[in-house]
Amino acid sequence: MKILLTTPLFGDFPIRDPMFPLGITYIAGVIEREGHSVRILDNYLEKNNEDDFVKIIEDFKPSIIGITCNVDNRFEAFALSGIIKEFSEDIMVILGGPFPSVCHKEIIEDIKSVDIVVREEGEYTLLDIINCLENRKPLDDIAGITYRIKDEAKVNQPRPFIQNLDALPFPAFHLLKIKEYPSYMAEFKDSFLDKTNIDAAYTASLIFGRGCPYNCLFCSSKELWRRTFRILSPENAVRQIEYFIEKGITAFAFWDDHLLLDRRWFNDFVQRIKEKKLQFIFKCLGRVDSIDEETAGKLREIGCKMVYLGIENGSQDILDLINKGVTVAQIENSVKLLHENGILATGGSLVNAPGETRENILENLEFFKKLEQTYSRGQGKPKGIMMFKPANIIIFPGTDLEKIAVKKGRLVNFRWTNDYYEKRNLLMDSSPYTPLYENVAIEKLIEYLISAALKIRYYTFLAEITWNQIIYGGICSGSVDKNYKRKFYISKIFYFISRAPFKDKVGYIYTILSHVVFPKVKNKLIRGIKKDAIYALHKA
Structure with missing residues (x-):
C-alpha cells in the first residue's frame, strides 16, 4: 500500500523555518519495515501550494495520507484535508500529532474531511489501520484512534505507550531532503x-x-x-x-x-x-x-x-x-x-x-x-x-491554563476547530491563530512593561520592545493609533529620553542602534522580505 506522510501546506502565518518532521520519520520507518511504499512530504521546506500538492498525489497515488500538525497550524491541516477529499473521496485522511491527540473528538465531529485521528504515538497505530484496510476489517479494535460512525465520534480505547523505544526501527531519515534544511x-x-x-x-x-x-x-x-x-x-x-x-x-x-x-x-x-x-x-x-x-x-x-x-x-x-x-x-x-x-x-x-x-x-x-x-x-x-524577550503566555488545549481561562470567562463558547484569528497577538510576536491568556489586555501589558523598564533604566529591553512590540508588532497587526496607542508608547520612551541625564540618553540611543537598527534591519527585515517574496511567488 502507498502512504504519504505530510506536513500542512505553506500558509499565511507563521512563515516558519522548516524543521525535520521527526515524528513521521519514526512512523515511516515502521511502515517501510512492513514492506509498504512510503513518501514524506515537507511542504514547509518545499513551499508547495495547492496545485503542487495535487500534482504530487496525482503522481504518487497514495491510499492513505497522514497529516501531522500542531495547534498553530491546525487550520492549514484542516484545509489540506479538504483539498485531498476534493481530489479523491477514496483517499483516507488521517490526522496526527500533539494537537489532534488532545482535540481528537472535536476534530472528528467538526472536520468532515478527516477520517481518523491517531492519538499520541502513531507508529503501530497506523500500521494497524493499514492492516485493517488491506483485510477489509472494521476499525473497532484499533487502540489509540478516534473516527466517525454515522456522523458521531467513536473514541477507541487508549493505546499503551511504547515502553522500549529501541524496539522501533531506525527513523526513515533517508526520506528527508536533509541538506536542504x-x-x-x-x-x-x-x-x-x-x-x-x-x-x-x-x-x-x-x-x-x-x-x-x-x-x-x-x-x-x-x-x-x-x-x-x-x-x-x-x-x-x-x-x-x-x-x-x-x-x-x-x-x-x-x-x-x-x-x-x-x-x-x-x-x-x-x-x-x-x-x-x-x-x-x-x-x-x-x-x-x-x-x-x-x-x-x-x-x-x-x-x-x-x-x-x-x-x-x-x-x-x-x-x-x-x-x-x-x-x-x-x-x-x-x-x-x-x-x-x-x-x-x-x-x-x-x-x-x-x-x-x-x-x-x-x-x-x-x-x-x-x-x-x-x-x-x-x-x-x-x-x-x-x-x-517577553512572550505572552499562550493557551494550549488540555492545559490547566485553558481550564482557568474558561472559568474566568477568557474563553467563551470556544472550540479549537472553529475559525480563530486575533491580530492583536502579533503585538506580542505570537501566532494570531492561538489564543493568549490576557490577565490584562495586551495593550495595557505593553504599557506596564515599558513603564517598568523605564523605572529601572533597562535599555536593552526598551530597545527590544521598541522594535518587537511597537514597530514590528504594530506593522504586522496593521494596528492604528486609536486602537493600540502606538504613538503613546513611543512618546513615553522619548519623554524618558528627553528628561534623562546625558549618559542615559547616550545609553538608550546606543543600545537601540546597536541592538535594533543594525542587526534587525539586516536580519529580520531582509529575512522577512525574502520570505514574503517567496510566499508571493507561490501565491501568484
Whole structure:
C-alpha cells in the first residue's frame, strides 16, 4: 500500500523555518519495515501550494495520507484535508500529532474531511489501520484512534505507550531532503561564547525521548503523555548522530524537553561520544534544575554551544503560580555555570499569567537585567545570555491554563476547530491563530512593561520592545493609533529620553542602534522580505 506522510501546506502565518518532521520519520520507518511504499512530504521546506500538492498525489497515488500538525497550524491541516477529499473521496485522511491527540473528538465531529485521528504515538497505530484496510476489517479494535460512525465520534480505547523505544526501527531519515534544511546555528553564532567549529552549513534535528514528568500550568504535555518519560538508549541516540556525521552534517539541534533529566543516561551518552571521538556542535533544551557544575562541563566537552533554558519568569511568585517547580536562585546558578563553561544560555519569559501584578512585572525585568549585566561581555548586545524577550503566555488545549481561562470567562463558547484569528497577538510576536491568556489586555501589558523598564533604566529591553512590540508588532497587526496607542508608547520612551541625564540618553540611543537598527534591519527585515517574496511567488 502507498502512504504519504505530510506536513500542512505553506500558509499565511507563521512563515516558519522548516524543521525535520521527526515524528513521521519514526512512523515511516515502521511502515517501510512492513514492506509498504512510503513518501514524506515537507511542504514547509518545499513551499508547495495547492496545485503542487495535487500534482504530487496525482503522481504518487497514495491510499492513505497522514497529516501531522500542531495547534498553530491546525487550520492549514484542516484545509489540506479538504483539498485531498476534493481530489479523491477514496483517499483516507488521517490526522496526527500533539494537537489532534488532545482535540481528537472535536476534530472528528467538526472536520468532515478527516477520517481518523491517531492519538499520541502513531507508529503501530497506523500500521494497524493499514492492516485493517488491506483485510477489509472494521476499525473497532484499533487502540489509540478516534473516527466517525454515522456522523458521531467513536473514541477507541487508549493505546499503551511504547515502553522500549529501541524496539522501533531506525527513523526513515533517508526520506528527508536533509541538506536542504537551514542551519539553526547561523542566527546565533555571533552570540556564541566559544567560536570553535561554528560555521556548519547544515543542522540536523533530533529527539531521543518522549514525555515529561512535570506539571507546568501552561503545557499540554501532562494531557498528552500523562507525566511519563521514556528515552532511547544512549547507544541508539549516538547511532543517530553518527548517521548524520557520516553524511557530512556536524551541527545538531536536540529538541528533547529533557535531554538532561536522567543523569545516568546523560553520563553514558557523553562517554560514548568521547569513546567514538565524534566531533560536532549542538544546541539543546534544559530545565534549570538539571544544570550543575558536572553537567555544564560535560556539555562543553561534547560540543554544546547553547542551552535554551526553561526560565519562564524572574519572579518567584509567578514561577510558583505556573507550577514550574524551580527557584530564581536555580535559574541564576544555571546561567552562571553555563557561562563559565563558554555556553550561551538563552531563555524567554512568560508574562500576563493569571494573577500577575505590576510588582511581579517589575521584579521579572529586574531579574533579567541583572542576568544580562552579570553574564554579558561588553556593552550593546549581551553575550552569555540572550536578551530578555517577553512572550505572552499562550493557551494550549488540555492545559490547566485553558481550564482557568474558561472559568474566568477568557474563553467563551470556544472550540479549537472553529475559525480563530486575533491580530492583536502579533503585538506580542505570537501566532494570531492561538489564543493568549490576557490577565490584562495586551495593550495595557505593553504599557506596564515599558513603564517598568523605564523605572529601572533597562535599555536593552526598551530597545527590544521598541522594535518587537511597537514597530514590528504594530506593522504586522496593521494596528492604528486609536486602537493600540502606538504613538503613546513611543512618546513615553522619548519623554524618558528627553528628561534623562546625558549618559542615559547616550545609553538608550546606543543600545537601540546597536541592538535594533543594525542587526534587525539586516536580519529580520531582509529575512522577512525574502520570505514574503517567496510566499508571493507561490501565491501568484
